[in-house]
Amino acid sequence: MxxxxxxxxxxxxxxxxxxxxxxxxxxxxxxxxxxxxxxxxxxxxxxxxxxxxxxxxxxxxxxxxxxxxxxxxxxxxxxxxxxxxxxxxxxxxxAKSVVRLMLEEKVDLVIGSHDSAVRQAVEATVKGKGAKSFYLIGNDYVWARNSNEAAKSYISAGGGTIAGEEYVPLGAPNRFEEIVTRIKGAKPDVVLITVIGADNVNFNRAFASFGLDKDITRLAFLLEENTLQGIGAESSGNLYSCMAYFANxxxxxxxxxxxxxxxxxxxxxxxxxxxxxxxxxxxxxxxxxxxxxxxxxxxxxxxxxxGLSFATAGGTATMTGRHVDKDMYLALCKATEFEVVKTFEKIASGQSCPV
Amino acid sequence: MIPISFSNVSGGYGSLNVVQELSGEVAAGQVLCIVGRNGVGKSTLLKLLLGYLPCRSGVVTICGRKAGSMAPETRRGLGVSYCPQERPVFDDLSVADNLAVMVQDGRLAGYRHFFDLFPVLERRLAQRAGTLSGGEKKLLSFTRGLAEDQPAVVLDEPTEGVQWENIQRMADIINDRKAGGTAFIVVEQNLSFAELIADHYLIMDHGRCVLTGPHTGIGRADIVKHLTV
Amino acid sequence: MDPLIITQILNILFGVTTLAMIALGLAITFGMLGVLNLAHGEFVMMGAFCALVVDRAGAPFLLAVPLALLVCGGVGLVVELLLIRPLYRRPFDTLVATWGLSLLLRKLAEAGFGLGFNSVAVPLAGTTTLFGTDYPTYRLVLIVICIAIIAALFAWYGTSRAGLKIKAMVGNPDLARALGMPVKRLATTTFVVGSCLAGLAGVMVAPLVPVHPYLGLDYVIKSFFVLVVGGLGSVLGVVAGTGVIGGLDSVMSALFGSTQAYFTVLVVAILFLWLKPRGLFAHG
CATH class of the missing domain: 3.40.50.2300 (Response regulator)
Incomplete structure (x- = not known):
């Protein structure tokens, strides 16, 4: 040995x-x-x-x-x-995003749990809010594009439409005024957000400053506590985040x-x-x-x-086959805090084994 | 009080001493002409006197004050005007702005006398100085420097490219000012011009003084000998 | 006209004017002093943090302006005297020195405020209806202020005697010294003004972006592109450069998308470096 x-x-x-x-x-x-x-x-x-x-x-x-x-x-x-x-x-x-680095490492790892999360979250908004049309905005890289591919199939399965889809470069000094204006024109019910880090903050602040937060629901898939801090209380109205862990x-x-x-x-x-x-x-x-x-x-x-089981902050996770089952949460932003509004229990990862 | 004096001045660019152990002075109402072939260190000497280059040794005195490590702009404040050989004007500024930039009220009234002698300048007041011919730039620079009306004036090849007619007028102006007590140090290649104004000569070769004395003791033959060697 | 088109036109205006505001300080120090201040973005960052401090203290937002002028001007003064002045005419050394300075300023901000995102409340929240479209009031006000500042600077530089002296000093520093211009003092003043403009720009953008120590990096890149296109040493160059870079970025972004816009800006910057390295309005 x-x-x-x-x-x-x-x-x-x-x-x-x-x-x-x-x-x-x-x-x-x-x-x-x-x-x-x-x-x-x-x-x-x-x-x-x-x-x-x-x-x-x-x-x-x-x-x-x-x-x-x-x-x-x-x-x-x-x-x-x-x-x-x-x-x-x-x-x-x-150059740009504070979480870019980690995501470059993380991408492959999180995809599995995410397409399930996307499904649950999309279904929840369709059922709960009667949302029909969706606008997709993400950073231009594999995780965001994969998540959105998954989202689009769930949206069309649920009878919804895609009002628009766009990607901004990862690590570039992006501005969002033009995109927000297009969203304003497209008048979707929901915006699905897969931009990350500083882009996530910039997008949401621009979105709210144009007054779109009142009528359009936003649903983000990587919006954690610190990013919300940057978005600020005045720009976080009608904003949801769906992830496997929230401190709250x-x-x-x-x-x-x-x-x-x-x-x-x-x-x-x-x-x-x-x-x-x-x-x-x-x-x-x-x-x-x-x-x-x-x-x-x-x-x-x-x-x-x-069949492995191990401890996580959210409880015991179990690998069945090659999937990890874990709980996912949908949280509504209240000022700069998350308030969990829905728990999706034992969500199985959809990712197939890469080996 | 001696307007400009220098003793045992050495210096140059980097580790190279272009000028070695030069001494001289110019009294009020006198013209010191510095003569020598190209590249013997005439302009370098002026830059040492005016503070553009540091003296490695020696002492420079301007209007009774030791210049030491004073910056060029400070030396000007002691009473010396300077018209450089290269880039003698502000190319981006108009002729009028070139003359007015340091005049308190920005007016050109003080230049009347010069405009009468060099009407070409007045005709071109609105023109960008960078578009002037070499000789016209020299006239502009000369006019600006002389109009500052300071006790000492340093001119580096003031007649380069200037028409003979205007060279004679420049000599007239210098001689007028000499009579008024102004001291001049003039680096000059044009011996005919030098002969019109010089009181003393300092003839340089290889950064050193090879001959110096009053113009009465130095004939054209002596100078030409050193210029052609 | 379609209100969305009006909104996009306002977006273009907003993009160009804010970029010009940030590039201006950089262009002034670069064009006038030949100093490529790699820490320019960090002065923007400091200005934004001034806004954050004022916001956290619950004081009126406008107080951030004098605070930023004081902080950025003060730091700019110290930096010019201790760091920049000994290195004039040594462009590479200046580059390294200001790069080190940018690291230091970022780390100081990190030590003081941490790395987290912070938000500054928008001082004029809400939207204003203009030509039949709703546009964020704060952004409208910013457009007006930026245009006013740039126009004032343009007019001052073009007509004042101080502007004349600066032009003379930049074009021919040796002759300027022969005329007795206090070039060192003018250089210090110029650097401080550049720093203050950066700080002011920082205050302006603070309510729009996450305020954090690395904020400056986002802005300084496009500002360099502006210099590449516009050339150095003239306000006109800055205006032209921002017009090209900011305008292209916004227009392409509005017509196609951010990726295409970013790509176009990069290509144009490279073409300029290649074909017209001195820019549209090169000095001299």
């Missing part, structure tokens, strides 16, 4: 589709195992550059998960040691998670969001996978992913 095994990204994807995210990039699990002693997990997190905003949250949540795993005996009997590595970008690289989720598991974070960090609890929650889930997933596989051998890990 070699002193360490490299778990490549694709292998891990197979096992953890939809569960892992930015916080722990599977590629960073390389060199995870020393023959004895500590079980090292590389934690690729943004510590510099604009995305560093999410670093503390990711690291804090991962540390909590590591503590919990260690208290329960560690991985294969060894204590987890997190090795944070800076995934932040060089200044020339950071009232579930027992989340209360426990938040209490544990509070106990660990006291007043210095980092802003909790879906990104940190994913880092937490990632560590637990790694433990469950490796424990079950009994080694970090790639094939064994892949095999172990079947």
């Amino acid at each position: 070699p002193p360490f095994m490299i778990i490549d990204r694709r292998t891990m994807l197979a096992g953890t589709a939809g569960a892992l995210a930015a916080g722990i990039v599977p590629g960073a699990l390389r060199r995870a195992v020393a023959a004895d002693g500590e079980f090292k997990i590389g934690l690729l997190i943004p510590l510099s550059g604009p995305a560093a905003l999410f670093g503390p949250s990711n690291q804090g949540c991962a540390e909590l998960a590591a503590d919990e795993v260690n208290a329960a005996g560690g991985v294969l009997g060894r204590k987890i040691k997190l090795i944070p590595t800076d995934a932040g970008a060089a200044p020339a690289e950071v 989720v009232g579930s027992e598991a989340n209360q426990k998670f938040k209490a544990a974070m509070k106990a660990k960090f006291g007043d210095k609890v980092p802003q909790l969001s879906t990104l940190g929650a994913d880092a937490y889930a990632g560590v637990h997933c790694a433990k469950a996978l490796v424990d079950k596989a009994g080694s970090t051998e790639a094939a064994a890990v892949a095999a172990a992913s079947q």
Whole structure:
């Protein structure tokens, strides 16, 4: 047995589709195992550059998960040691979006959970609000386009129409006045938003300043706590977000998670969001996978992913087949807070296995 | 008080000493003509005197004040006007603006006398200075510098490209001002012009002084000998 | 006319005028002093944070203007004296120095305010009906203010004696010094004015965007394109450059979409660098 095994990204994807995210990039699990002693997990997190905003949250949540795993005996009997590595970008690289970096890493991982979320959210708005026409606005890259492809099929299945669809470049200094004007002319019932980070803020502020927020519902698929802070109370009317985690989720598991974070960090609890929650889930997933596989051998890990259960901030997630079942939430923005209005329980990831 | 004096001045560009150990002075009402072939360091000497280049050694005194490391704009305040050889005017400005830019009220009344002597300038007041011929630029620069009416004037090749008729008028103006007590340092290639105005000569070669003295003691033959070697 | 077309025309106007406002300060320091201030965006960022501070304190938004002038002017003064002045005529050194400055200013903002997005409340919320279309009031006011500031600067530069001296100093600094112009003081003033304009632009955009330490990067890129197209050293160049870059961006964005607009702007900037490297209104 070699002193360490490299778990490549694709292998891990197979096992953890939809569960892992930015916080722990599977590629960073390389060199995870020393023959004895500590079980090292590389934690690729943004510590510099604009995305560093999410670093503390990711690291804090991962540390909590590591503590919990260690208290329960560690991985294969060894204590987890997190090795944070800076995934932040060089200044020339950071041109635009604060979450761009993570999303570049995250894309493949989140698609699975997202097309399901899109379906639930779209159906909820069609039924709840009688929405007929939709306008799609996203950043021009794979996650947004895939989400929108999924959305379009659900919309047409539900008898709705697409009033417009457009994409803005990722990482460019975008302006949204022209797009908002087109939306104004198209008069859709709902705008589906898959722009991220600063673009998400800019779009929503422009949207509201043109007074469109009164008549048109907005539904965003990556709108977490800090982005909402940037959008601001005056621009967040009639705005929904659909994700697997909100800090305000009232579930027992989340209360426990938040209490544990509070106990660990006291007043210095980092802003909790879906990104940190994913880092937490990632560590637990790694433990469950490796424990079950009994080694970090790639094939064994892949095999172990079947039927695996592990802790997440939102509760226990289970992999059935190669899907992850987890709860999704639809939240309405109240000023700069999320208020969960609907819970979609045990949503199965639709992503097929890439290996 | 001596308007400009310099002793043992050395300096140049980078580590190169273009000018070496030069000394001289010009009294009120006198003209010092600096003569020499191209590239012997005449313009460099003027730049050292006016503060565009730092002196590596030696002392420059302007109107009784040691210039030390004073900036060019400060030296002008001590009482010296300068008409450079290269880029003598503001090309982007009109002829009128070139003359008016530093005049308090922006009026050209003070230039009447010059316009009478050089009517070409008055005709071209509205024209962009960059479109003037080389000689006309020199006339404009000369007019601007002389009209500042300071105790010392430094001219770097003022007659380059100027018609002989106007060169004679320039000499007349300089001689008038000499009578009024103005001191001049003039770098000149045109010996006929130099002979009209010079009181003293400083003849340079390879950055050094090879001959200096009053014009009465230095004939054209002496100068030509150094210019052609 | 179709109200949507009017809205798009106003959008174009808004895009061009705000871009001009941001490019102006950059063009002034670049054109007048030959200093390519890579930290220009960070002065915009500081101006935006001034608006944030005023907003958080619950004070009237307009107070952000004097605060930003004070902060950006003050920082600009210190930077010119300590960093820029020793490096005049050393363009590459200036580039590196101002790049370092931009890092420092970003990190200081990060230390003071964190990396999170912040929002500044729009001072004139709501819309105004103009030619039969509703347009955000604040954006309308911004268009007017930007045009007023640029026109005033244009008029001042073109007609005042100070403008004449600046033109003389920029065109032939050695001769300007021979005439006794205080070139160092003029350079300092010019840099401070450029910094203040950036700060002012920061205050203006603060209610429209997420205020965060990296905000400046978004704006400075297009401003550089404006300089590439417009050329250096003239207000006319800035106006022409923003007209081309901002206009193309907005028009293409309105007609086709953001990706096409961004692509067009990049292609035009490259073509200018290639075929007309000195810009439409190159100096001299």
